[in-house]
Amino acid sequence: MQPGFIILALLLVGGALGAMFMRNLVHCALCLAVTFAGLAALYLQLDAEFVGFTQILVYIGAVAMLIVFAILLTRNSDAQPRFHSFGSAWIGAAVAIVVAGSLIASVFSSAVILHSASGRRALTVKQIGVQLMGHYVLPLEVIGLLLTAALIGAVIIAMPEKKPEKKSTPPHR
């Protein structure tokens, strides 16, 4: 195991735990940004430079800021309990532990454990662009349409509703 990977793994797991289980919502969002940054570093380590920088731009730049905005806009002063009621919180934690155990067990029981890295992968941005404009042009168009629809939909959903206009009756007298 390499020290770089260990540091990144600890950062990722700690950041994720903080993002999920901290008390203050703003701290949660900051821990989430740390997790995203660690993932971007892992992508760089895995020779996927473009995905790493996309991760920084999209997740740290946009999604984390969106989360901070949502937290600040929905701020409520009264103290609220953090978890669901006792029974359902334990059931949720147990489900998560079972899922983690079965995933890790299946990783260890598969042949994938024998794989080792081949030589360095060089995937340039130019190659990605050519692929996106060639073989993947239809998914690219679809995702453009999806992003446009999501943009318009998000604005319409979040827009304050217009109050039904009251009839302006002229005052008597």
Added chain:
Amino acid sequence: MSPLYQYLILSALLFAIGLAGALTRRNAILVLIGIELMLNAANLNFIAFWRFSPQQETQIGVMFAIFSIGIAAAEAAVGFALILAVFRHYRTTQLDKMDSLKG
């Protein structure tokens, strides 16, 4: 370079932490954060499998991860808009208080 299974275990841990948060926390924003974590764990798997695949020339892992990031961004935008709209009705983001459809 660390072997492939370490990346897979790290991704499984991330997924499980996200799942635990999404299932146990009461705040709708934190549930969405948990969903984002699970999506990111899947992305890490795509990139790791791409890096360790025996075919040198394949690019589909990276392409899938890029499209997945785009879709996650759209999902996050619509999700938080929905949370804002619900907050305007109920004045809360606690999930167990949102228990009637009539605003």
